[in-house]
Amino acid sequence: MTTTMQRDLFQPEQPNHPETGLFAEVVFDRPLDHAYSYAVPEELRTALAVGKRVLAPFGRGDRPTIGYCVGVHQTEPGRAVKSLAQVLDEEPLLTDHLLRLTRWMADYYLCGWGQVLNAVIPSGAKDRSGTRAASFVEAIPESELPAERPALTKKQEAVLEVMRRSEHPIELRQLARQAHCGPGPIEGLVQKGYARRESRRLDVFQDTSEAPTAPEPIHPLSTDQAAVWNQLHPALQTGGFRAFLLHGVTGSGKTEIYLQAIEEMQRQGKEVLVLVPEISLTPQTIQRFKGRCRDVAVLHSHLGNAERGGHWRRVAHGQVQVVVGARSAVFAPTRRLGLIIIDEEHENSFKQEATPRYHARDVAVMRARLENIPILLGSATPSLESWHNAHRGQYTLLSLPRRVLDRPLPPVGLIDMRHEKPRRFQALSDELEAAIRTALRDGGQVMLLLNRRGFSTHIHCPTCGHVEQCRYCDLSLTYHREQNMLLCHYCGYETAPTVQCPQCGKTQVRYQGLGTEKLQTEIEERFPGYVVRRMDSDTMKKPGSHARVLGAFRRGLIHILLGTQMIAKGLDFPNVTLVGVINADVGLHVPDFRAAERTFQLLSQVAGRTGRGPHGGRVLVQTFTPDHPAIALAGTHDYLGFVHSEMAHRRTHNYPPFQRLIRLIIRGEDQQETGEFAERLAGTFQTALANLKPASEGPPEVRLLGPAEAPVFRLKGYHRYHFQLQSASAGLLHQLVRTVLPTLRPPSGVEFTLDVDPFNML
Ligand code: ADP
Ligand code: ZN
Numbered sequence: 001m002t003t004t005m006q007r008d009l010f011q012p013e014q015p016n017h018p019e020t021g022l023f024a025e026v027v028f029d030r031p032l033d034h035a036y037s038y039a040v041p042e043e044l045r046t047a048l049a050v051g052k053r054v055l056a057p058f059g060r061g062d063r064p065t066i067g068y069c070v071g072v073h074q075t076e077p078g079r080a081v082k083s084l085a086q087v088l089d090e091e092p093l094l095t096d097h098l099l100r101l102t103r104w105m106a107d108y109y110l111c112g113w114g115q116v117l118n119a120v121i122p123s124g125a126k127d128r129s130g131t132r133a134a135s136f137v138e139a140i141p142e143s144e145l146p147a148e149r150p151a152l153t154k155k156q157e158a159v160l161e162v163m164r165r166s167e168h169p170i171e172l173r174q175l176a177r178q179a180h181c182g183p184g185p186i187e188g189l190v191q192k193g194y195a196r197r198e199s200r201r202l203d204v205f206q207d208t209s210e211a212p213t214a215p216e217p218i219h220p221l222s223t224d225q226a227a228v229w230n231q232l233h234p235a236l237q238t239g240g241f242r243a244f245l246l247h248g249v250t251g252s253g254k255t256e257i258y259l260q261a262i263e264e265m266q267r268q269g270k271e272v273l274v275l276v277p278e279i280s281l282t283p284q285t286i287q288r289f290k291g292r293c294r295d296v297a298v299l300h301s302h303l304g305n306a307e308r309g310g311h312w313r314r315v316a317h318g319q320v321q322v323v324v325g326a327r328s329a330v331f332a333p334t335r336r337l338g339l340i341i342i343d344e345e346h347e348n349s350f351k352q353e354a355t356p357r358y359h360a361r362d363v364a365v366m367r368a369r370l371e372n373i374p375i376l377l378g379s380a381t382p383s384l385e386s387w388h389n390a391h392r393g394q395y396t397l398l399s400l401p402r403r404v405l406d407r408p409l410p411p412v413g414l415i416d417m418r419h420e421k422p423r424r425f426q427a428l429s430d431e432l433e434a435a436i437r438t439a440l441r442d443g444g445q446v447m448l449l450l451n452r453r454g455f456s457t458h459i460h461c462p463t464c465g466h467v468e469q470c471r472y473c474d475l476s477l478t479y480h481r482e483q484n485m486l487l488c489h490y491c492g493y494e495t496a497p498t499v500q501c502p503q504c505g506k507t508q509v510r511y512q513g514l515g516t517e518k519l520q521t522e523i524e525e526r527f528p529g530y531v532v533r534r535m536d537s538d539t540m541k542k543p544g545s546h547a548r549v550l551g552a553f554r555r556g557l558i559h560i561l562l563g564t565q566m567i568a569k570g571l572d573f574p575n576v577t578l579v580g581v582i583n584a585d586v587g588l589h590v591p592d593f594r595a596a597e598r599t600f601q602l603l604s605q606v607a608g609r610t611g612r613g614p615h616g617g618r619v620l621v622q623t624f625t626p627d628h629p630a631i632a633l634a635g636t637h638d639y640l641g642f643v644h645s646e647m648a649h650r651r652t653h654n655y656p657p658f659q660r661l662i663r664l665i666i667r668g669e670d671q672q673e674t675g676e677f678a679e680r681l682a683g684t685f686q687t688a689l690a691n692l693k694p695a696s697e698g699p700p701e702v703r704l705l706g707p708a709e710a711p712v713f714r715l716k717g718y719h720r721y722h723f724q725l726q727s728a729s730a731g732l733l734h735q736l737v738r739t740v741l742p743t744l745r746p747p748s749g750v751e752f753t754l755d756v757d758p759f760n761m762l
Pocket of ligand 2: 471
């Protein structure tokens with residue numbers, strides 16, 4: 001209190017401009033949860049609007065700082081306030097709906113509103129890249145000209161004639177071209193009062209996304225699809241908030257339902273937002289949307305600033321009917337949104353792993369609620385969170401339990417690798433190898449999944465046990481043969497491969513463990529004469545590379561496509577008659593309560609890539625744990641069975657969806673200091689917990705787990721500790737965090753992050 005008063009006393013005098021009695025509420029890109037009031041000077045009164053960025057004196061030394069105006073009012077703040085310095089935008093960057101949505105996000109994800117706004121608005125929209133300033137001129141009508149007017153030159157007369165023939169203001173450049181003159185005569189007309197000039201910004205961006213390759217056929221709905229449609233359609237017609245969970249096995253025709261829902265909205269003149277996991281991985285899906293709908297804008301991660309800004313403005317000006325995009329498209333500034341669709345709602349990529357750590361599905365549900373419109377979540381393997389919501393009646397469950405055209409789901413064979421003879425340098429079991437041969441001989445195509453990139457994933461010394469690790473992380477390095485480097489997949493650290501053990505110096509280190517690069521070598525050796533291609537983040541760096549490889553695969557130019565989970569998503573290739581999973585256990589044994597769910601989802605997804613054509617298809621899964629529910633039940637396409645088994649486990653351990661989690665990660669370069677702060681922070685939470693009044697007798701309503709070293713203790717050179725708060729009540733968790741956080745500040749060099757509903761547990 002006293003400090004602010006003193007600061008006010010010593011403030012240099014504000015420049016003396018007339019005030020308007022108006023005040024602006026401004027938030028900054030800081031982890032602060034409140035807005036600051038500023039007086040609005042007269043000269044900014046007309047330019048200022050809610051949703052625009054402003055420049056305002058802020059922080060130490062009152063540096064002019066960019067903030068967002070989130071409110072304008074006439075209530076005297078009751079203390080001296082500073083004045084706004086500048087308004088930065090010509091048009092508001094945000095709609096009212098988006099303001100409310102981002103406000104909610106700041107509350108829910110426990111970060112600053114300004115942080116959310118700054119992250120949500122693409123920089124191409126802020127810096128107006130993709131536009132240029134242009135001068136427009138227009139003739140003033142005869143009737144408005146004064147009786148006494150200056151005489152014109154011949155040239156000026158001619159230009160005025162051209163100008164008068166145009167119904168709209170003409171851009172200066174264009175007029176000069178049409179009238180065969182330089183800027184001089186036009187300038188003269190403006191000065192003599194015959195014409196007026198205005199400046200506008202023109203869009204110069206080019207939409208570089210592909211045009212639709214073929215129109216998407218309209219299918220008469222199957223019986224199952226018709227049943228789903230009959231439940232969905234009335235809600236689309238009446239509008240109003242309602243959430244649907246569409247559980248449909250792979251190839252059951254979910255996309256057809258999305259398309260018909262979009263068409264219904266287009267009939268009503270409303271916009272639709274479609275969120276998909278990662279655009280570059282789903283070129284086929286995009287083509288299907290473009291092949292059926294008008295005015296589709298596709299937002300993806302390879303867009304440049306100008307293009308992103310261009311799309312943002314087209315959406316904001318109502319020129320787009322369907323927005324298809326990944327996570328951040330949930331913030332598209334539509335004006336007449338009628339429906340939100342989320343395809344593959346279970347996908348991890350909807351969770352953002354940087355502040356604000358939001359989940360696009362959850363934000364989308366809140367957006368639908370705020371805009372009072374329906375939302376449709378679709379998946380073959382819904383997340384347990386969404387399933388739980390359907391189960392307790394928050395979402396309406398819609399089911400497509402069968403594939404279209406009576407196509408069966410492919411049979412899945414599990415190959416128990418414990419019974420395979422150990423052969424040191426071989427990834428394929430005899431059974432899988434034979435199946436590949438048969439499939440190729442019969443003219444089919446093969447997909448092989450190995451969810452680990454690189455050549456060797458484990459580089460160790462057989463004598464002393466040394467394992468090659470990252471210098472900055474507690475993670476082992478992977479050998480990449482094409483680059484001839486050892487790489488850390490977390491921080492990007494790279495070092496030259498070693499031959500001698502750096503620890504004991506005695507023996508040669510061994511390069512073991514299988515990655516996609518080594519798998520490719522093995523497959524090429526065993527199947528000479530067949531074209532093999534690999535899809536992983538190493539081979540797919542260039543924009544458009546997915547589309548190229550998938551295009552070649554579709555045309556039959558590739559016989560075997562192998563890769564990481566990238567090949568598992570949304571692809572529909574009728575000629576794939578065999579899918580092989582090299583090691584189903586890769587993701588199963590990580591310390592994360594969602595490991596089983598992810599494994600089940602991945603296996604179900606990749607199995608869904610086959611049996612989509614007249615030749616049928618099958619799946620072979622190599623595993624060391626064939627009895628694990630995630631693997632055994634994926635083998636029988638038993639989603640409900642898996643949910644049943646996994647829900648029991650989650651309930652026992654108080655994990656989501658039964659309880660909410662907030663994870664706190666404390667990191668710093670100095671191990672001791674970081675550890676001590678983690679202890680102190682957790683201690684403060686313990687005390688606050690003890691003071692929370694339990695609503696009834698019984699187990700505590702909030703539990704604290706930890707603090708402990710994070711599973712990856714050292715990451716990017718930081719030591720990391722973490723702890724978790726668990727509760728069935730999100731409200732209680734938030735309340736607790738809000739009481740504790742303002743009381744503690746980390747020492748310099750130590751920082752902490754809050755992750756509400758965390759996905760990454762490492
Ligand atoms: P999902 O999205 O559930 O995986 P899709 O919508 O991709 O399923 O449908 C699988 C295939 O079946 C696509 O090629 C699609 O064009 C086709 N399809 C969808 N609905 C029908 C239908 N009612 N009759 C015939 N074919 C259909
Ligand atoms: Zn590293």
